[in-house]
Amino acid sequence: MKKIMLLLADGFEAIEASVFTDVLGWNQLEGDGTTELVTVGLHEKLTCTWNFTVLPQYTLNEVNLEEFDALAIPGGFEEAGFYRDAYDMRFLDVIRHFNDKNKMIAAICVGSLPLGKSGILEGRKATTYNHPTSQRQSQLAGFGAIVINDPIVIDDNIITSYNPSTAFNVAFTLLEKLTSPENCQKVKELMGFTDIIKIVHK
Template sequence: MKKVLLLLADGFEAVEASVFTDVLGWNKWEGDGSTEVVTVGLREKLTCTWNFTVVPEKTIDEILLEEYDALAIPGGFEEAGFYDDAFSEPFLNVIRYFHEKQKPIASICVASLTLGKSGILEGRNATTYNHPTSIRKEQLKNFGANVKDERIVRDGHIITSSNPGTAFDVAFVLLEMLTSKENVNHVKDHMGFV
């Protein structure tokens, strides 16, 4: 079984987290059965953007990182306090661990800024929220990333994306990294994507 750590910051977007639980959950029941998602946060109760409340299965201090095979991080809103957790050292240290071990790291939208803040995107290709009115691409560039104007950027074991609309695609890329293209197509078929 491949365990995926779904790392949640207060203020995360629920839809960006749910794609990981759904795609990897569908794989568990309808695909090759090899994936399990564990939701983890800094605190016992999290409030999403727009006040949806979530209780993660575990807190960071209750887990052993070596038990996990991949990391997934949804983005969130500054106005909802996302960066308070996402830029904290305990959160960033989880990212650094997965990078050091070269395990898959999948981020959606502004979650790439957490990767940048952790230092793992220095000199790497990445993207982030790309609306023309947003300053996020400039922020990512300031973290040393080579910012690409693409929907999804994969650089080795790291996946970044440009907006919430890419969420399902990111989850499928992560599933392919953990299993196979044939298995992803099987899961997509069952979920009605093909």
């Protein structure tokens, strides 16, 4: 069984967290059954970017990092306080621990910025939020990352992506890395991601 920590900062974007819960949850029940996702936060109650509250299963001080095989981090909004948690030393120490053990780390959108802040992206390829009006890619470069303006960038054990539209693909990429391409394809098919949805206007 592969145990994945979904590390949530206050102000995280719900959609970017939910792709991990759904994809890995579908795998647990309908795929090869080898993944278990655990939600963890710095606080007992978190508020998402769009103002509803979430209760993580555990706070960080209640878990043993050695028990986990991979780390997933959704992004969030500065206006919602995301970086207060995401740049907290406790949060950054978790990232460093997983990288030191060469365990998979998957981050969506600005979820890659705490990776950069932790120091693990120095000299490594990565990406983050890419809209032309945003300075997030420049900020990532300021942490020493080699910024690639691609939807998903993989550098060894680290997966990063550049906006919320990539979220499901990040979760599927993590699933593939933790299980197999064949199993990932099976879960995609069960979830309908091989279908072309045709919208008919009447």
